[in-house]
Amino acid sequence: MQSLPVDLLIEVLLGLYLGLLTGIVPAFVAGSLGFLVRYFTGVTLPGFGVVVLALSIASVQGGLLGLVEPTIAQSPRLLIAVLIVLMLALYAHNQGDKLGAELPRRLSFTRLRQRTLSADVVELVGSVGQVTVRPTGEIHDMEGYPPLSPDLRQALKAGSWRLPADLPLSELASRLEERLRTEHDLADIDITVDEQARATIVAAPPSGRLSRRVSMGQRAVSVATLVPTGLARGDEVTVRTGERSITGRVLSARTDVDDERAAAASPAPPETDEIATDGGEDEETIAPASRANAATAGGPGRVTLAVARRDVKPVLEADSPRLVVRSRGTSGEFEALALVKREGYAIRRFTVGAAGADDETASAAAVTILAVRRQGSETGGRRHGWVFGPGIERRLEAGDEAFVAGPEDATEAFTEAIAR
Template structure:
């Protein structure tokens, strides 16, 4: 009589062991079916079907393992094992059904890359969120390019850039790469930004900056002449050599006044600068501004001219420069006409909630869209112009819309959420 409770406890533990051993496969099958049925059809798999399926799989598995024997079938351990198998199968089915109901139906590689910044690093400037991106660690050299110079590496490492905080990290990376390319004339740059606004920068130094600015079929020629005040890179000029006028584009310009100014800045004494007792720091270096306008006066100008005109420009004794007019900017004229008609143009980035908004109303016109593509890792494609854009706007797309000011503002705010 005293050995009966001990035998019962042993049978219970053996039943738990057998139930766990044979219940793993039925639980996996029940959970997978519950997830697939709920995700694709939105219907919950009935519990009775789960019980029948689990018992069928467990019986087949028990027969293969040699667990169905007369001694086991007539013992309490079989009942305990069956209960364990059913509980595991029903629990796995419940979790799979819950996962199928909560997982988004439309999942793409683009949405996976649309990570956003942490709320701790976002700064509110008025009603607009901004973030200050700073490099972390060392500035790495890009493979296949020469190493960065110490001054450029130091400048990039100490830099910081303010960017809008309401766009995905992939767009932040693209904008920072464009800014670094423009500000420092880098040959190539790759940036990765994490949720804490820390950037990992891989950059290549400028190489052949002048040759890359020369249009195909033209040559760069430097001439000593009187430089007009305000001349800058990109201006169109006429080089007058005697009776000829040769049209060219300014690639760079320097005057004697610019050289004297830089010499004065570099020779400014810094020994008399008072400190507050802290660590001594080196004076900041003047920023190089290759696009800055010249002060005017005698100097040298590098102009891109046609190949057939190179000899004429070089043989001229005293060439003169005449700046050509580009006329009124058509872009500004178009914006002025739109504003004069009582309409407004707004640019916005579609947010996660804005993707569910309906198409623009009749009074709001969609002018252009710049989309993201999964095949390019979330990078931007070119702008698509025209109102006949077929598919709807998705999260992360950039768009221009035009219409009455109130309707345009309301639509832009709704889409940017």
Template structure:
């Protein structure tokens, strides 16, 4: 008969050999029961299950023999099997308790920035997004020009830091598309605000701004000061009035300003007065890049197809800018500001809850919730789902985005209560 140390080693070997399958089954059951029911599987049931599986497995392996059953190694093997099963069950139960029960693709996309890259500007957090790696070309489009690729590579963009990465990616895509007139762009941001960019060069920018059934016509006329792309105008040709939308505008004054180098400054003797201080007239005014300075020039207008010939045949014409009305959004904000209210956008934090309704903040009486957007199946997409004037019947929940109005102090207290 082998000595006691050899029997102990043989028992450890047999326990590890037959305890792998019971441990796997016990861990899986512990996880599934805790995850779906929230109840911990009893330890006695784990012991009975592990011994049953181990006995069946030992019989299949030919380990249940009279010599083994009457030796100390069997007791050691049983103890090893039970310890493995109970440990696996404990780990599976812990995993089932910690794993989120409402896991969806939307929640996976709601990643946020790392706190190391957030910069505080006043009381608002901002982040600077910079490209990482090479600027890739988009499949199905021509390659980017070296100049445009270099400008994108050297660019940096300031973005608010209180938004999820998916929203930041959307904003950066819209900004790049607007600034560089890109045909298409795809941006992926990581937690450190490093942007992976794939872009397509501009193609037919003028024709893409034309609606179906419209044509672009350039006319030489006296351009009103401040005219910009997108303005609605009326072109008067004799007794006829033709309406259209401005696609581009250029005047002689704009050409003269464009010919002056940006770094060019007036001489010192032109800036200095008798007292040595520059006068108000000597300080150069900033140049406008969005609107024209007015004067003689050329305007490209989008008009209906039937109005192209009269414009091309006209010897002289006049240009009148049409009113597009006052923006109701700006009127609403002006009224709130006049009454001493501030408007702020925020995201409700979890506050230690698991999707439960956020506690009512102490300053909620002085703050009005103007609109709420709930992340989930109600939205139907990340850019939809705003509910305006939700009222008291719609409580804020963790993950909601909201616009609130109130005094500065009340909003700060409100944000500290719900946005943590």
């Protein structure tokens, strides 16, 4: 009589062991069927069917394992093993059914790649979300390029940039790369942005600024002459040297008046008792690179031109060359924009918000979609080129950049509705 509790405890433990051993496969099958049926049909698999299926699989598995014996069938361990099998099967079915109900129906690799920012770093400015991206860690040098200068490295490390917060991380990195490449004239740059708006920057310093603007078959020459007022980089000019006229393109221009203005705008150096050395022009007195595109004030100065190789010697040998600015005509883009504004229409550029837009919205707003630029998975989240006149079959999606045209009130209402 004293051994009865010990025998009962042994039977319970053996029942738990047999139930766990034989219940793994029925639970896996029940969970898989529950997920597949709920995901593809939206219907929950009945619990009675799960019980029958689990018992059938467990009986087959028990026969293969040699567990169905007269001694086992007549002992309490069998009842406990059956209960364990049914509990595992019903639990697995419940979890599979829940997963099938919560998993999105339209799942693509593109959406998985479009990670967005954490809500903690988004700042609301009016109704538009913005984020301040800051660099994290050190600014790394890009392999195959010279190292960054200390000033440029410090400027990148101390910088912060505000960008729209409704864009994927890949698009934020792409926009920041274009911005820094333009502001600092970087040869190359690679940026990775995480969910906390922290940017890891790998950059290459500027190299060959002037040589990159000279086309193949041309040479850059500098001449001292009277610079026309308003001359800027990119203008087409004619250099008259005696009886010859040589055509060239302006790469940079600088006059004495520009130098005087730059010297007046620069802060005066602090007084010091140290002896000044003839080390050339101080870097702080040189005009920043952003003035290279500015128009000159006119007067005596120097102009760097891109001319054909055969014209280099005549230009350099000329005693007093004269510059004549050639007409490039009226830009067709500005003419088209003037005609649009004359008719009372407006053109707006915007980025589609998370809600997207459909063609019914565009039709109701009486606007016309002129061009769309979209990112794709085959380019690693980078932007494609502009698609002009996309037509009604190209629906606007979240993250698209678009140009629209229409009446001013309708265009403003349309952009405010879908650019949030």
